[in-house]
Amino acid sequence: MFLDLHRHLEGSHSPQALARVARQFDLRTPFFFDATTGTFRTPEALASALTMAGPTDDASVFYRCIVLARQAYVSTAAIEALAVAAFEEAAADTDGFEMRLSLFSMTRTLLENQGLAWRDVPPVAFAEHYARPVLLAVLRARDAVAKATRKPMVVRLGLSRTFESEPHYRALADLVVEHAPALVGLDVLGIVAPPDTEPLPAGLLAILERLRKHLPDLTIHAGEFAGHGSVDRTLELSPRGIGHGVHALESPATLERLAREGVTLEVCPTSNHLLIPTALKALRHRHGAEPLVALQRADVHCVMGSDDPTPMGTSFQAELSRAKGFGVDLPRLEADMHRRWAEMTGRALPLGSQR
Numbered sequence: 001m002f003l004d005l006h007r008h009l010e011g012s013h014s015p016q017a018l019a020r021v022a023r024q025f026d027l028r029t030p031f032f033f034d035a036t037t038g039t040f041r042t043p044e045a046l047a048s049a050l051t052m053a054g055p056t057d058d059a060s061v062f063y064r065c066i067v068l069a070r071q072a073y074v075s076t077a078a079i080e081a082l083a084v085a086a087f088e089e090a091a092a093d094t095d096g097f098e099m100r101l102s103l104f105s106m107t108r109t110l111l112e113n114q115g116l117a118w119r120d121v122p123p124v125a126f127a128e129h130y131a132r133p134v135l136l137a138v139l140r141a142r143d144a145v146a147k148a149t150r151k152p153m154v155v156r157l158g159l160s161r162t163f164e165s166e167p168h169y170r171a172l173a174d175l176v177v178e179h180a181p182a183l184v185g186l187d188v189l190g191i192v193a194p195p196d197t198e199p200l201p202a203g204l205l206a207i208l209e210r211l212r213k214h215l216p217d218l219t220i221h222a223g224e225f226a227g228h229g230s231v232d233r234t235l236e237l238s239p240r241g242i243g244h245g246v247h248a249l250e251s252p253a254t255l256e257r258l259a260r261e262g263v264t265l266e267v268c269p270t271s272n273h274l275l276i277p278t279a280l281k282a283l284r285h286r287h288g289a290e291p292l293v294a295l296q297r298a299d300v301h302c303v304m305g306s307d308d309p310t311p312m313g314t315s316f317q318a319e320l321s322r323a324k325g326f327g328v329d330l331p332r333l334e335a336d337m338h339r340r341w342a343e344m345t346g347r348a349l350p351l352g353s354q355r
């Protein structure tokens with residue numbers, strides 16, 4: 001069983017799902033609806049704007065794809081319909097997966113799409129009237145699809161290092177504590193430049209420390225856009241996983257520490273190919289191999305993810321084929337996926353059933 005262990009909900013809204021939800025919820029914005037012909041746009045028409053055309057070191061190209069898809073967050077019901085589709089598509093694409101939920105950004109976008117200034121909404125109202133229904137909708141979607149498909153799937157809560165408002169994040173954290181048993185852990189992410197900024201804001205660190213009592217399994221995006229120093233600083237926070245982290249390959253000491261502490265890197269080949277082409281070329285040149293292969297050689301535990309399948313025009317199956325082509329040690333990758341799954345859920349999955 002191969003598990004996708006780095007996949008974001010906001011990057012998992014397929015053109016098909018968005019086109020369907022646009023019709024269902026009558027979304028007549030120019031992106032979804034062609035006013036001149038009076039028709040909703042087809043998935044094919046939406047796809048080109050939702051997917052990156054090719055590699056670029058400019059992360060804003062990726063972010064624009066995410067922003068377009070978010071226009072469909074017009075109500076909790078629309079978010080639930082999109083979440084159901086994203087979980088179904090992930091289940092069809094994998095033997096099991098972890099989905100990351102950026103609850104703050106989804107809630108903020110929902111308010112913006114309803115014409116409300118989110119900063120004017122008091123933090124407790126933001127959490128109770130908007131964020132909680134979004135969280136419950138996503139968890140309902142997960143439970144329904146898990147029941148129907150019988151595939152293992154878990155949800156991780158993502159907090160953005162952009163940390164737009166400390167009081168709103170604090171209110172969100174209160175809510176997350178209540179729902180901790182339905183979540184597998186925490187993630188720190190951030191796609192708006194500068195993406196890998198450290199140290200994390202002190203207020204965000206305090207919130208993480210509080211939440212970790214309830215959700216101890218922490219992953220942090222680092223060493224993606226920034227160098228190995230970003231991985232070194234992140235390790236000070238004792239995460240169990242690092243999102244990407246491929247820049248660790250710049251430093252033998254960082255690799256040695258990752259291996260010694262048993263921290264797992266979540267490597268996303270297509271994501272790196274599209275978002276950090278120049279850095280990826282240098283890493284390949286240095287090691288004479290793709291990052292995933294070089295990291296395995298350095299005895300670093302690695303899992304793999306599709307990251308954001310829609311903007312990156314990929315799937316977990318495509319990532320697996322890529323990995324095979326690179327010469328990745330697949331039994332080792334599978335064993336590391338199972339090791340990580342057991343670490344974060346406390347439950348083992350049956351090994352073996354390779355595709």
Ligand SMILES: [Zn+2]
Pocket residue numbers: 006008189221243307
């Ligand atoms: Zn990610």
